[in-house]
Amino acid sequence: MGRTVIEKIIAAHTRDEVRPGRIVWMDLDVRTARDFGGPNVVKNFEREYDDAPPADARKTFFTFDLCAPACTIKSADNQQACRDFARKHGIEVYDVDRGIGSHVLIEEGLARPGTTVVGTDSHMNILGAVGCLGQGMGDVDVAFAFKTGKTWFEVPATVKVVLKGRPAPRADAKDLTLFLCRELGTKTIALAAAEFYGEAVRRLDFAGRVTLCSMVTEMAGIIGFIPEAENRSEVQADPDAEYADVVEVDVSELPPQVALPPSPNTVKDLAAVKGLRVDSGFIGSCTNGRTEDFARALEILEGHHVRKGVMLKVVPATRKVYEDLLGKGILQALFECGAIILNPGCGGCAEGHAGLTGKGEVEISTGNRNFPGKQGLGPVYLASPAVVAASCIRGEVAGPEDV
Amino acid sequence: MGERVLQGKIWVLTDSRGSLIEDIDTDQIYHNAHLHITDTAQMGPFALGNLEGWKDFPKKCGAGDILVAGRNFGAGSSRQQAVDCFVALKVGAILAPSFSAIYFRNAVNSGFPVVRGLSLETWVSQGKLRTGDTLRIDVITGEARNVGRGLPLEVAPMSRVQLDIYEAGDLFKYGKALA
Ligand code: SF4
Numbered sequence: 001m002g003r004t005v006i007e008k009i010i011a012a013h014t015r016d017e018v019r020p021g022r023i024v025w026m027d028l029d030v031r032t033a034r035d036f037g038g039p040n041v042v043k044n045f046e047r048e049y050d051d052a053p054p055a056d057a058r059k060t061f062f063t064f065d066l067c068a069p070a071c072t073i074k075s076a077d078n079q080q081a082c083r084d085f086a087r088k089h090g091i092e093v094y095d096v097d098r099g100i101g102s103h104v105l106i107e108e109g110l111a112r113p114g115t116t117v118v119g120t121d122s123h124m125n126i127l128g129a130v131g132c133l134g135q136g137m138g139d140v141d142v143a144f145a146f147k148t149g150k151t152w153f154e155v156p157a158t159v160k161v162v163l164k165g166r167p168a169p170r171a172d173a174k175d176l177t178l179f180l181c182r183e184l185g186t187k188t189i190a191l192a193a194a195e196f197y198g199e200a201v202r203r204l205d206f207a208g209r210v211t212l213c214s215m216v217t218e219m220a221g222i223i224g225f226i227p228e229a230e231n232r233s234e235v236q237a238d239p240d241a242e243y244a245d246v247v248e249v250d251v252s253e254l255p256p257q258v259a260l261p262p263s264p265n266t267v268k269d270l271a272a273v274k275g276l277r278v279d280s281g282f283i284g285s286c287t288n289g290r291t292e293d294f295a296r297a298l299e300i301l302e303g304h305h306v307r308k309g310v311m312l313k314v315v316p317a318t319r320k321v322y323e324d325l326l327g328k329g330i331l332q333a334l335f336e337c338g339a340i341i342l343n344p345g346c347g348g349c350a351e352g353h354a355g356l357t358g359k360g361e362v363e364i365s366t367g368n369r370n371f372p373g374k375q376g377l378g379p380v381y382l383a384s385p386a387v388v389a390a391s392c393i394r395g396e397v398a399g400p401e402d403v
Numbered sequence: 404m405g406e407r408v409l410q411g412k413i414w415v416l417t418d419s420r421g422s423l424i425e426d427i428d429t430d431q432i433y434h435n436a437h438l439h440i441t442d443t444a445q446m447g448p449f450a451l452g453n454l455e456g457w458k459d460f461p462k463k464c465g466a467g468d469i470l471v472a473g474r475n476f477g478a479g480s481s482r483q484q485a486v487d488c489f490v491a492l493k494v495g496a497i498l499a500p501s502f503s504a505i506y507f508r509n510a511v512n513s514g515f516p517v518v519r520g521l522s523l524e525t526w527v528s529q530g531k532l533r534t535g536d537t538l539r540i541d542v543i544t545g546e547a548r549n550v551g552r553g554l555p556l557e558v559a560p561m562s563r564v565q566l567d568i569y570e571a572g573d574l575f576k577y578g579k580a581l582a
Binding site for chain 2 (some may be wrong): 016022023024025122147154222
């Protein structure tokens with residue numbers, strides 16, 4: 001019988017029978033821990049294994065991205081505990097200068113098509129964007145993975161999601177992604193792997209694929225793949241693969257989308273929210289922190305200025321992106337439009353670093369979550385870089401056509 | 404070291420209409436107000452402390468009792484305490500049509516028996532499983548029996564991996580036994 005993408009990747013990493021619902025022992029090509037979760041991984045590891053070495057230090061990494069550089073003493077302490085452990089065992093640390101761990105793994109060529117990766121990051125399944133089986137896990141699982149190079153894993157069912165039609169020219173990958181959050185909710189692909197097909201996803205560039213795959217978590221899926229992405233050599237599903245479900249979503253003439261509080265699944269057309277006062281904007285996160293995202297924001301901002309009284313926070317995903325933006329003059333230009341440029345990392349996406357909101361402060365953000373309290377006390381609206389840029393110029397929710 | 408055959412009195416988590424409660428999340432199981440507690444033994448009194456109609460569960464529950472819940476049990480956060488509070492009460496097992504992925508991982512990793520019974524909803528609605536009944540489950544074969552009513556039932560047997568970890572005690576012990 002044919003296999004879906006995830007079944008193929010798992011089958012290449014186990015000797016057990018691979019069938020949806022079966023639990024297998026899976027070999028891990030890469031295991032990582034970040035600055036949240038990492039200290040507990042170290043604690044578990046040392047309690048259980050003392051000074052014993054990890055299975056393979058060269059396949060083990062730390063990535064610090066949440067509170068980078070540390071902004072509390074506790075975080076500094078936690079990061080240092082991970083560094084000490086790493087030094088002792090010869091483990092590489094992608095330190096506070098490097099940016100969002102999952103993105104660094106892609107840039108370093110550690111997360112490649114057909115490989116398996118775990119880490120203490122619930123958005124590790126973003127690696128589906130490059131055809132890699134990435135999974136976020138808890139500190140017990142990751143400590144065990146450090147030591148053994150393995151994890152147990154239940155083979156999920158796969159749901160085929162077919163996008164019909166072409167979105168409107170102004171809509172971008174984030175609009176498509178938010179629309180899927182709206183249409184699929186948290187049930188359609190729950191606990192399943194998704195495979196996205198159709199022209200609308202085939203033509204997405206790398207940044208766009210990252211955007212889509214990063215929010216499969218918000219759709220309650222295990223991971224999402226885009227097997228037929230253009231010019232890629234991703235793992236393909238067999239023609240006779242078995243799907244638990246095939247869902248069609250019509251995206252023709254899709255307009256820009258905005259997720260309203262309190263969840264990424266409360267999504268409406270931009271037109272329904274236009275005019276709402278905005279105090280701050282955030283462009284960045286693992287969902288929209290690539291060069292293409294900032295270039296798109298600049299297209300809108302060029303020739304304009306962030307409205308007085310509005311803060312626009314710009315946080316490149318990684319040091320590489322930062323360097324790229326510097327080279328292209330994009331950071332300078334964004335700065336001149338009034339943006340605040342922060343160092344690479346997660347920024348205000350999670351409580352941990354610069355850019356949190358106060359009570360009543362309305363933020364429009366390119367992040368992936370707007371649950372109450374996640375980025376502070378203010379209500380958060382999720383949108384594309386273009387919509388965030390336009391909204392910061394106007395001081396109210398707005399689209400590119402409004403500036 | 405997990406037992407192959409579990410037998411205990413059951414508590415069927417139903418709402419006021421008598422249906423199995425679905426999507427019980429980790430805040431209902433173990434509220435975040437008690438997350439500062441680090442000693443497992445002290446977590447018992449807070450189990451189901453936020454689930455309407457079941458707040459007195461820790462007082463009623465006896466060692467070895469089996470909990471029967473609706474689908475997607477353990478949704479929400481990844482907190483291990485939502486498993487540990489039942490360990491503290493010496494609950495014998497949790498039976499549900501499905502568990503959230505993280506909750507299932509946490510329970511398996513700590514050697515706590517979580518068992519899936521796909522037809523639970525039907526049995527409960529047909530009155531084949533009621534609070535107070537005694538249930539016997541063989542985790543290897545999936546054979547189960549409502550002992551008092553003499554009814555044979557069937558649940559999903561533990562997979563090899565879950566069983567290995569269960570028999571070893573927990574994930575770390577299992578890993579060491581391999582080495
Ligand atoms: S940007 Fe936000 S969602 Fe992404 S890894 Fe960082 S904290 Fe998590």
